[in-house]
Amino acid sequence: MIVAGVMSGTSADGINVAVVRLGSRPSVGSRPIPILPSAFRGQKRPRHIELIGHAEYPYAKNVRAAVLSAMNASGASVADLAQLNFLLGELYSDAVLAAQRKFKVKVDLVACHGQTLYHQGEAARFLGRKLATTWQTGEAAVIASRVGVPVVSDFRPADMAAGGKGAPLVPYLDYLLFRDASAARIVQNIGGIANLTSIPARAASIVVAFDTGPGNMVIDAVTEKLFGQPFDQGGKIAASGKVLEPVVDKLIKREFFRRKPPKTAGREEFGREFVREFLRSCGRARKKDIVATATALTATSIADAIRRFVLKNPAPQKRSLCEMILSGGGAKNPTLVAMLANELASLDVHLRFSDEFGVPSDAKEAVAFAVLGYQTWHRRPSNVPSATGAKRAAVLGKICFP
DSSP: OEEEEEEEOTTOOEEEEEEEEEESSOOTTOOOBOOOTTTTTTSOOOSEEEEEEEEEEEOOHHHHHHHHHHTTOSSOOHHHHHHHHHHHHHHHHHHHHHHHHHHTOOOSEEEEEEEEEEEEEEEEEETTEEEEEEEEESOHHHHHHHHOSOEEEOOHHHHHHTTSOSOOOTHHHHHHHHOOSSEEEEEEEESSEEEEEEEOTTOOSOOEEEEEEESSHHHHHHHHHHHSOSSOGGGHHHHTSOOOHHHHHHHTTSHHHHSOSSOOOOHHHHSHHHHHHHHHHHTTOOHHHHHHHHHHHHHHHHHHHIIIIISSSHHHHHTSEEEEEEESGGGGOHHHHHHHHHHHHTTTOEEEEGGGGTOOTTTHHHHHHHHHHHHHHTTOOOOOHHHHOOSSOOOOOEEEOO
C-alpha cells in the first residue's frame, strides 16, 4: 500500500508530504527503511517501510498569517475558522497531487495530521465538566474528494478519549525504527515544539516520550519581530550574537519544564504570550543577542529535560552507550545543533541524525503519520500509552471516503 503522510506543524511554515510504501514484504528493487523485527512484539504492524519521496510546500504568506492568527486565539470569527478548514483541505489536496506527480506514483491512502489550532492535553473545567481538548483543522472530505482515495485524519482525539494527552504520537515510529540492543536512544525532534522519545537499550516495548518545550517556535517569532524574517536562516543571526544567560536561567525555572511527563506543549505554552514575556526579560539587549538567547533556550530546555527525566535513573543508561537521534527543522540550524551538542557532551550523550537511518530529518513526522494512517486503515492501534498517558491502546483517527 502506498500512503501519503501529510504534516503541517506548529511552526506553520507549510505542508510536508512523505510518500511511503508499506506492507508485509518489500517491492522488487525497493530500499526499505530497516525495522526492528522484535518491535512491539505480538502486535501487528507494517514489516516494511520504504520512503518513496518527500516534498515540502510552503504556505503563502497570507495563509501562514491566517493560521498563526487562529492558533490559540482568544477570539476568532466562526466564519473565518470554517473557511480556513476548507482552504487547508484544498491546500493539502494540492500538495498530495503535486507529490504524486513529482514521484510518479498513485497513492492508495492519505494520512493527514492537519493543522493544530489548539491543544490542551491537561483537563480543565468547562461548563461543569473537566475536559482535555484538541483541534486539528483541514477538511478531510475535501482531500478525499480531490485526491480520490480514503483519508485518515484527526488522529489525536482517540488517544485523549482513552485518557491520554493526545501527544506525542510519533513515538510509535521511533520505536519501530530506532530501538537498539546495545545503545539507549533519545529520538529528538525539533519542530515548532521540541519533543523526545526515550528508548532504553534492550527495551521490550515501554518507551517514555514527551514535549521538552520550544523548538523553533520562539526563535522564529523573535526573528520575525526583530528582523522581519520568518526564521533565522542557517542560524546566522544567533551565531553573531551572545547568549543572555540570566534570561535562560530565569525561564528554565518555569513550571512546564519542571513538570513530570507525560506532558505536551504548543502555542498555548510558548506562543505569543510567552514571546512577549521573553522579550521583556531580554530588555534592551541587542537584537542578535535576543535571537541567540532564544536559540539557547531551546538547546538548554532539551538538555534539562534529558537530565531531569531521562537520565534521572542513571544506572541502566550508564551501562550502555546513549545516543540522540535528531530530526526536524531545527536539525538544519547549525547554531542550534552546536549549542545542543555542547549541552549533550556534559551528559555523555552522542549526537546523530535520523538521515543516517534512512529517514530525512525534515520528513520523519510525515513518515510517522503515514505509518499511523496505515495502522488505522487496518484497524490496529498505534498510540503508545506509556508516552501519552492513555489507559489503553487505541485505533487513531477517522476515515473519510471519496
